[in-house]
Amino acid sequence: xxxxxxxxxKPAGMILIMLLIAVWCVLVVMIVEALELPPLAAGMxxxxxxxxxLWLLPMKRMLxxxxxxxxxxxxxxxxxxxxxRDEWRE
Numbered sequence: 557x558x559x560x561x562x563x564x565x566k567p568a569g570m571i572l573i574m575l576l577i578a579v580w581c582v583l584v585v586m587i588v589e590a591l592e593l594p595p596l597a598a599g600m601x602x603x604x605x606x607x608x609x610l611w612l613l614p615m616k617r618m619l620x621x622x623x624x625x626x627x628x629x630x631x632x633x634x635x636x637x638x639x640x641r642d643e644w645r646e
Contacts (some may be wrong), residue, residue, distance in 0.1 A: 588608035
């Protein structure tokens with residue numbers, strides 16, 4: 557039985573993700589404070605900033621790199637993989 561050695565990519569990826577989240581939070585807080593919104597509007601802006609995180613900094617490629625060591629699908633680097641297409645259909 558072969559024992560897999562731990563990969564350095566997983567801890568490095570986790571640290572990078574946490575760093576990106578921290579930077580994103582600081583940016584959102586700076587923007588919302590600069591706008592001087594009322595509390596309810598500021599809360600909605602924080603929620604919108606949290607949701608925007610998902611579209612602006614997609615984590616799928618980072619997670620793929622952490623697991624496989626590559627950012628894109630090997631078969632066709634310009635197109636989505638079959639798994640991606642299956643997920644979009646659901």
